[in-house]
Amino acid sequence: MEELLAARLQMAFSLGWHIIFACIGMAMPFFMAYAEWKWLKTKDEIYLDLAKAWSKGVAIFFAVGAVSGTLLSFELGLLWPEFMKHAGPIFGMPFSLEGTAFFIEAIALGVFLYGWNKIPPRAHWISGLVVGISGVMSGIFVVAANAWMNSPAGFDFVNGEYLNIDPVAAMFNDAWLTQALHMTFAAFASTGFAVAGVHACMLLRGHQIRFHQEALKIALIFGAIAALAMPITGDLAAKDVAKRQPAKLAAMEAHYHTEERASLIIGGVPDDETETVKYAIRIPGALSFLAHGNFNAEVIGLDQIPDDEQPPVAVTHFAFQIMIGFGSLMMMIGLLYFFMRWRKWDYIHKKWWLWMIALATPFGFIALEAGWTVTEVGRQPWIIYGVLRTEDALTPMPGIQYSLLLVFLVYTFLTVTVIWLMRRQIRVLHQKYASQ
């Protein structure tokens, strides 16, 4: 395996792994704060039990998220030193702010996890809220840095030199808002559905206890609202991409030929040789409408992108379709959920509904990983869009295949262990309830 591919895979794997824990760390503090608030308000012990049980799992996810994040912060330089040499001074500001946000988050987490009996209940609840808010802030900052890679701003690229650096303009680049919105809601959608799904599984196994019912409801309210926001934020992001990164849009939509009244392609297999998409469903004009708000607008195709600047079409397109597919399912589940609540149906006892929620457990995270694949692979061959190619940023150190293997092995081992630990936590929880 050649070095560039190994480096790409290592980065993708580290990021893809970390982001799951980062999302859980962003969203779950709000679930726990909600539960704790309900306890403070109703004095119903079940909410306190829930907050505490959730925090036992969250502590594990946080620790793993923190150490995998530490790896990433160094990995940027380890794998792409040429990139960091130039980008560091330009997009360092969101990273410094992210560092501050992390710090507050870690401090608040220490207080939250271990300060139950040490500080007044109100103060403890606020610490949980601070964990969530600073987590979301740090997520927004790091996404702003990624947005800069897609929408470089705050410098003049003259004869290979990066001049007139303006870090503020760099951070508030054209893409940061749409990316930050879409990602923040994605964290809540994926975590909400995953947590709801786990509790639905427990209910299906016969543990028809209020604990799981209340847990499911809290997680799903966050997940459902976020799932409904996703198509909106996604549309905003896609319109921005259509304007700024036409190559990425063309790749994700497998849009080979520039045309007005462009068709939206659903499904299908892109064929680079013939520049067609086989077995696809086409909706005429829909792509023009989605990308530019006008059924007759021209959508730039891959034919206008030089060959050596085209992203891999098949990967980007499939990932995009997967994201849209699972995202749509989540949106429909969300709509159904609100409908059932409005009509006061007893959804929590309906087996078919619990099965649906349980099956949907991984949907959000699948969509999340697919979405990141779209945006990262769709940006290729650039690491800084239009400025620096990924292959020119690569580390000179040979043998990246070995560090890839090392990271892969360590993370696989950790994944297995975390799953094993979660199962044990749930088992002990049920033993506790069974004996009551």
Next chain:
Amino acid sequence: MVTELIILVMAVSLLLYTLLGGADFGAGIIELFVGDQAKDTIFRAIAPVWEANHIWLIIALVILFNGFPEAYAIFSNALHIPILLVLMGIIARGAAFTFRHYDAVQEAGSQRIYTQIFRWSSVFTVFMLGMLIAGLFAGTIPVGEPADFKAYFLDSWFHGFGASVGLFLTVLSAYIAAIFLLGEVETENGYSILQIFVRKLFIASVASGGVIFLASWVQGLTFHGLFFRNPISMGAAFMATLLAPYMFRLITDRKIWRMRIVAGAQVVLILLGWLVIQWPALVRFADGSSLTIYEASAPLATMQILLGALVFGVCTIFPALYYLFRVFKSDIRLNEE
């Protein structure tokens, strides 16, 4: 001015990482020697603060790639391997520590595995950190583009001098941890055990400090010469050593917070002794040249914004950190003054 201020913040960040992160690593090392009886005390001491303690490393890193990108590139290339090893150690350690406590089923088999991984990765990580830092100022990084794999990616850090700094840092971390743990231990017996450890670790620190100079001399490096010729470095080293009798007195008298402050002072002096001869170089090369902070620094606009962000960070973080330590460190076990 801006450059110097940023370096100051980075130095403070590294100092705090040495103290707080070092105490954290050191606790794992202490556990290796004291055994299972220390587990609960150590957990109570580290658990609420370990994640926050290690962020100082991230802060220092962000300052490096933001403010001194050329140094960062050299660091990431020549020291790629030790960085990767340190990261693996950090991951193993953080995971093992958390899993050990949060495993819902506390059974002998899995607990033993977590414990072994936690203790040994504590030693490994801080030792590798020492080798990593040593690589920057030993003068063993070849100047220019990486030509030869062994010379650039291996010989730059994998040598006796690096190992001696690794050893010193390991011993120093254990020393710091022992002093901090004196304030956390709950039994007289535990206190006595740690008291003996502090003495042994102090002697070991001085000895391993000496080995650094020896290694530098044997390898023909500039470090020992620069250090001995600099009155501030020598003065700082002497002062750090001479504080020992006072430290032992404080331990006997159970002055928990004063002993922590004195330990902090000793670490500050050691770091000062090192920084004074390092200044203003960020990286020393094998041909005697170096990359200074001025040569490596980013454009002025970046530095100004960075300083602003750091000031904001400091104003936000320190009060929060103070609160954290107030909540968890204010009830001292044995009789305070």
